[in-house]
Amino acid sequence: MASATPFFLRYWVPDARMSRRPPCLLLVLLALAGCRKGPPGEAGLPLLPAGSPIVLISIDTLRADHLPAYGYRGVETPSLDRLRKDAILFESAISHCPLTLPAHVSILTGLLPPEHRVRDNIGYHLEGRAHPSLPRFLKARGYATGAAVSAFVLRSATGLGESFDFYDDRIEAPKQTEAASQVQRAGGETTSAALGWVDRVRARPFFLFLHLYEPHSPYTPPEPFASRYPLAYDGEIAAADAIVGDLLSRLKSWGIYDRSLILLVSDHGEGLGDHGEDEHGILLYREALRVPLLVKLPGSRRGGETVRRPVQLIDIFPTIVGLFGQDPPQRLPGRSLLEAPRRGSPEGIYSETYYPRIHLGWSELRSLWDGRYHFIDSPEPELYDLGRDSAEKADIFSGSPDVARGMKRDLNRYPTNFSGPGDVSAEDLKKLAALGYISVTTRSGEGERLSSPAKNIGSLTEIKEAFRVEAAGDRNRAIALFRKLLKKNPRLFDVQYKLAETLAGEKRFRDAAEAYKEAIRISPSAAGPISLALARVSLALGELKEAELNAGLAMRESPAEAHEVLARVALARNDLDAVEREVSLGAGASGVGADGAVLLAEVRLRRDQPLQALALLDLALIRLREKEQQPPGNLQFLRGDALARLGRYAEAQQAFQEEIRSFPANSEAYARLAILYAVQHRPVKDVYGLLEKMHAANPGRDSALVAAKTLDSIGDPRGAAAWRGRRAQEQ
Numbered sequence: 001m002a003s004a005t006p007f008f009l010r011y012w013v014p015d016a017r018m019s020r021r022p023p024c025l026l027l028v029l030l031a032l033a034g035c036r037k038g039p040p041g042e043a044g045l046p047l048l049p050a051g052s053p054i055v056l057i058s059i060d061t062l063r064a065d066h067l068p069a070y071g072y073r074g075v076e077t078p079s080l081d082r083l084r085k086d087a088i089l090f091e092s093a094i095s096h097c098p099l100t101l102p103a104h105v106s107i108l109t110g111l112l113p114p115e116h117r118v119r120d121n122i123g124y125h126l127e128g129r130a131h132p133s134l135p136r137f138l139k140a141r142g143y144a145t146g147a148a149v150s151a152f153v154l155r156s157a158t159g160l161g162e163s164f165d166f167y168d169d170r171i172e173a174p175k176q177t178e179a180a181s182q183v184q185r186a187g188g189e190t191t192s193a194a195l196g197w198v199d200r201v202r203a204r205p206f207f208l209f210l211h212l213y214e215p216h217s218p219y220t221p222p223e224p225f226a227s228r229y230p231l232a233y234d235g236e237i238a239a240a241d242a243i244v245g246d247l248l249s250r251l252k253s254w255g256i257y258d259r260s261l262i263l264l265v266s267d268h269g270e271g272l273g274d275h276g277e278d279e280h281g282i283l284l285y286r287e288a289l290r291v292p293l294l295v296k297l298p299g300s301r302r303g304g305e306t307v308r309r310p311v312q313l314i315d316i317f318p319t320i321v322g323l324f325g326q327d328p329p330q331r332l333p334g335r336s337l338l339e340a341p342r343r344g345s346p347e348g349i350y351s352e353t354y355y356p357r358i359h360l361g362w363s364e365l366r367s368l369w370d371g372r373y374h375f376i377d378s379p380e381p382e383l384y385d386l387g388r389d390s391a392e393k394a395d396i397f398s399g400s401p402d403v404a405r406g407m408k409r410d411l412n413r414y415p416t417n418f419s420g421p422g423d424v425s426a427e428d429l430k431k432l433a434a435l436g437y438i439s440v441t442t443r444s445g446e447g448e449r450l451s452s453p454a455k456n457i458g459s460l461t462e463i464k465e466a467f468r469v470e471a472a473g474d475r476n477r478a479i480a481l482f483r484k485l486l487k488k489n490p491r492l493f494d495v496q497y498k499l500a501e502t503l504a505g506e507k508r509f510r511d512a513a514e515a516y517k518e519a520i521r522i523s524p525s526a527a528g529p530i531s532l533a534l535a536r537v538s539l540a541l542g543e544l545k546e547a548e549l550n551a552g553l554a555m556r557e558s559p560a561e562a563h564e565v566l567a568r569v570a571l572a573r574n575d576l577d578a579v580e581r582e583v584s585l586g587a588g589a590s591g592v593g594a595d596g597a598v599l600l601a602e603v604r605l606r607r608d609q610p611l612q613a614l615a616l617l618d619l620a621l622i623r624l625r626e627k628e629q630q631p632p633g634n635l636q637f638l639r640g641d642a643l644a645r646l647g648r649y650a651e652a653q654q655a656f657q658e659e660i661r662s663f664p665a666n667s668e669a670y671a672r673l674a675i676l677y678a679v680q681h682r683p684v685k686d687v688y689g690l691l692e693k694m695h696a697a698n699p700g701r702d703s704a705l706v707a708a709k710t711l712d713s714i715g716d717p718r719g720a721a722a723w724r725g726r727r728a729q730e731q
Helices: 024-033 078-086 100-109 134-139 187-201 232-253 313-323 355-360 401-411 426-434 453-471 475-488 493-505 509-522 524-540 544-553 559-572 576-586 594-606 610-626 635-645 649-662 667-679 684-697 701-713 717-729
Strands: 054-059 088-094 144-148 166-168 206-212 261-265 293-296 306-312 349-353 365-369 373-377 382-385
Touching (some): 100 134, 100 313, 144 187, 187 232, 355 453, 453 493, 493 509, 493 524, 524 544, 524 559, 559 576, 594 635, 667 701
């Protein structure tokens, strides 16, 4: 509960004998303690006491209307409820984009998407030095600046990390079958990393940005929340609340909470089917744009207040600047959340999404929200009266032409400066053209009349069904469904990309390469992440030069993964020094990861250094177990190889068996285990049985050839001939 003691009296208590009329010294102290004259009803504009900690918490994908603080009764959030009592609640806080990366860039730079030009989660890089940023502003004032994020799409390589002293983004890169937007780590793990940093710097002023990905899909709340809530989305909100509670409890135990400025916000909401969209990114209705926003001032000043006027994410940066008693940089379009509303007509809040255009071949959406009306511009414009229809179910566009024209005119003041390939550097465009993927004059969607996302949202059912079939493991049927969808709409980027991934998963690498190239032709701005996948496919095809070139295209967005591919290219060329160099270049602040250790171990084995190889792999295994992570492919296989060379056959057998359990497609693991059986003089039937299991797990000519070569190597020409005969029959 907020104290009734005036804010300044907590820092200075005058002598009781002092005159009621404050002397000049008292006036000075009052100003320094945090009060300056402000408009009636706003309780003045406070200043931060020197050195106040600043904590910005972002709970991704959190709808305001799914919190008890905003009237919802479907979930319990005791931690957020306690914070709300100490904070100012903003009833109508609006996001500028229903996508994680663009929205967070707006929060941290105070700029709208047309100004910072980050329009999607992939294919974009924040040019940090070209823009103001909140962490740089605070760093210049003596603050330590740190961040810990839970989503791959907010990794440091996007440009976000450049402004921070500390940026923890230790999240595994997406596997070939994973969408980048769904790759995350548990919020508790992220919070632990954040608190570890705070513990190191809490003796000085600090700014912490903590990002939690709960409740972003897939909704998989832990117990007890999974059982407690029928709606999994609400279960994830409860899980996020518990994580925030842990953070705030630690701040209280350190004596930091009371004197801190704490802001809690979300980047965007979630559709939950309200207008046909289950998640977010495609439509711009209230459920996707309205987010919670709580601001706790030091000493919980103004705790429990509610501000009803519309505010926006870009107001966060100017608010903090204002709390330092300074005017924000002139380029910032927002204004302090703590200022009184300006007289006259309400100002509009701009939002956009280019996701439909980039990923689905539909039109982008742009909107303006002024507190009374919400205008959504598209090939079929919409207008909603929020005062009478807060759920935005009754479109009044045709019945209110004057309002619609006025809002359209105001919306047109915001630049429409999007271009797909224009977001790719000129150098990369030349590389793409040289590889034959695009024409240098390609423009994504330019000059086309694109259809309305709201009109097409129903077709998402077919797209989701195709994705569901693929996730269930029926890849051949999924490939047919993807191709059927692309025949109807060749600009469905996400479907084209998933088709390529599925073909690669089926080891149809030639078809996958062509599908990836088509995805680049559809959306050159996504060339970075596509090129990484294409580099891996090229590597599988033995096309080392193309793999090398594609890895180079992916270098800016995914440097660690690109260096890993280049290391594998070097390994294929048996350039062992280059392998070590690329692994070193790809290592992050925490050192060489498990994938890098596997590559370095193979180098050691090729140099006949099994003991050094084993040491690398065992250390990687220890670190993985500490994080409760599974080993990557080939780790146990190479351990088995090293152990066998050292004569430790029982341990080698166990390692090969571990590899087979986790990666049954690794035919070489079966082959090495079969050779080990022969060395140990195991019965021939054990060897034959193992090779049959290998072929059953990997049916086809390739595994039959591996079986034949294995039997040749242990001196069984008759068995080898039998397998070659089976291989011929499988042509």
